[in-house]
Structure formats: structure tokens, C-alpha cells
Amino acid sequence: MATKKTPAKTVAAKPKRPVGRPRKAVAKAPARLTPVTRTPAVEKAVEAPKAVAPAPQAAPQAAVVGGFASFTSLGKDNLSAVIESGNILAKGIEGLNQEILAFAGAAVHHNIETASALFGAKTFSDVVGVQRNYAQESLDRTLSESAKLTQIGAQVARDAFAPLQSRVAVAIETAARGKAA
DSSP states (O other): OOOOOOOOOOOOOOOOOOTTSOOOOOOOOOOOOOOOOOOHHHHHHHHHHHHHSOOOOHHHHHHHHHHHHHHHHHHHHHHHHHHHHHHHHHHHHHHHHHHHHHHHHHHHHHHHHHHHHHHHOOSHHHHHHHHHHHHHHHHHHHHHHHHHHHHHHHHHHHHHHHHHHHHHHHHHHHHHHHHHO
16 A cells, blocks of 8 residues: 655744844843941031022012013013004005005096097097097006005004004113113
């Protein structure tokens, strides 16, 4: 009888640790601290800094607390000035927008009148005359309106900066007073 050969069983080798990985650290037991005996030299070393350091005083602490209160008051007043300045600026920009809208409305009205005049012109010289008048009036209006907008813008900037300017003066005075102290 023929015997069947069976392949021999192989035992798989235990996988090795990947090369790039560090080994896990094993926690070591903490070292036991021994109490320090207080010798006269140790006592002297502990007490020496206490003798050199001055005792805390109440006056500098009060000055710091008072300075902090002054600083927070200064910040609060500065914030109020910024808010006031922002409100003035918003109102000024609103006025500028109204002026621009009025100018645009007048320009549309002027354009409609010019178009009507062009349609009513009988000759080419009439058309040229209407166009010349339109160009001259448009240029004059634009220059006058830009001068007006510039004036309004400058006034808004002056008014909006006024609250901030007073706070800058107070801040400079406070800084000068702090340096003198």
C-alpha cells in the first residue's frame, strides 16, 4: 500500500518588532527622598534671604491699586470717546450720502432736460449748441459738487476727531504725570 506523504507542519516564527518604533518606556519607581536634617548652617542659609529682603509696605501697594483704578478709568473714558467719534462719523457719512443722492437726482433731471432739447433741435448747429451747453453745465455742477463734498468731508473728519483729540491730550498728561512720580 502506498502511503501518502503529508507536508510537515511548520511553526511560524514570532514576528519581530518593526525597526522604526521605539520601545515602550518602563516606569521606574520614584526614588525615596530622605529628610534634610536642619543643621545650624542650613538654618542660617534659610534665614539669610529673609533678613536681606525688606518688609512689604502698604504705600506701594496702595499706589498700585490707585494706579490701576486710574488706568481703568482712562480706558473707559477712551472707549466712550471712540464711541462718540464713531457716532459723529456715522452721522457725517449719512449727510455725505444725502448730498450725493441729491447731486445724482439733479444730474438725472438735467440729463432728461438735455435729451428733450436734443430731440427738439431743428438743425445740426442747434444740436451742437445743446451739447456744448450740457457739457459746460455738467462740468460746472460736478466741480461745484465735488468742492461741496470735500468741504463736508473735511468738517466731518474734524468733528469726528475732536473727542479723540481731547483723550490724546489727557493720555499725554497722564503719562507725563506718571514719569514725574
